[in-house]
Amino acid sequence: MPRALNRQITLARRPSGIAGPDDFALIESPLPEPADGEVLVENLYLSLDAAIRSWMKADCSYFPPIAIGEPVRSTALVRVLASRHPAFKPGDHAVAYACSAWQDYSVIAGDAMFAVEESPDFPLHYHLSIFSAMGLTPYFGMLDIGQPKPGETALISAAAGAVGSLAGQIARIKGCRVVGIAGSDEKCRKLVDEMGFDAAFNYKGKNTEQLSREIAALCPNGVDIFFDNVGGEILDAALLNLAMFARIAFCGAIGDYTKNGPIPGPYNYWQILARCATVRGFLTLYYKDQFPAAIAEMKGWLDNGQLKFTEDISVGLESVIPAFAKLFTGENTGKLLVRLSDY
């Protein structure tokens, strides 16, 4: 039975630094009505993604910025309540990629949703974690852009995070030596002892020169693949250690999302030419035609124990804002989800 009112977290102002409670407003509004081609859905799980913070900026890069007063845009696992789209009926489940919001109910264009079905093999919300951007981003970034070959060295930033830990494990499956960069000694220990990384180091408190020395010591033959989630000084240090014909998968720049104003480009850009390196950015959504085959391969690796992943699930709309901050303080312990309702 739907609530009488829709609780919504809207953007109250453009945040400075890590977004906190004063940047948002909690409002209630009547349940929206779907128009032709649209669907009214209940949001069951929200995916808290670092990119949402970049959409809160006035100069957001690849989607229109979230307007002040608008509910915060999000990817969600949803259940259809009412449909005016031929592909959906009440009770169906779907994933709404970057077109739902931090609220109980949304009206969404049916064409923008991906239908998903319950399976005896895994929980439905895996369609929002391992079989969604969390798992498929490292899959396509590492395999399509990284092109890993046995004996090569892969370096991963934000390596203990949801995307990074899988990127490293996939490179390992392909026979690479894998080195991670993370924000605490404990995270580095887990990468090596539990995720099969060959080595890891803590980046905190180190400048570009010190980071570069750490990378050089752990990647003596140079870095063939750099899977970059962070940007900034870590990217600059990685550029100084590229092997010839290195590939850089530009996945994200979480170190920049909370900064305002122009972001400086990499100082060591010239190394891309000197090492004949390739840099490619990517957005996982553009691989959507290949999702079924990728999910099947990921599932095989999960089933045979070659891939490990964790989820960090908080409960209730009121937990969204403190949970979201964890992405930027490094306190999240896996893919961040918020459960609003059961399947």
Ligand SMILES: NC(=O)c1ccc[n+]([C@@H]2O[C@H](COP(=O)([O-])OP(=O)(O)OC[C@H]3O[C@@H](n4cnc5c(N)ncnc54)[C@H](OP(=O)(O)O)[C@@H]3O)[C@@H](O)[C@H]2O)c1
């Ligand atoms: N291209 C795509 O299609 C796509 C899709 C999904 C995600 N992404 C990107 O993937 C990256 C990881 O996202 P995720 O959802 O998996 O999050 P996550 O890695 O699970 O969590 C974010 C982690 O980033 C690290 N971090 C935060 N601020 C940092 C800073 N200033 N410098 C260095 N590290 C910092 C923290 O770990 P530490 O403790 O190690 O600092 C934090 O735990 C993000 O850049 C995101 O935008 C890209």
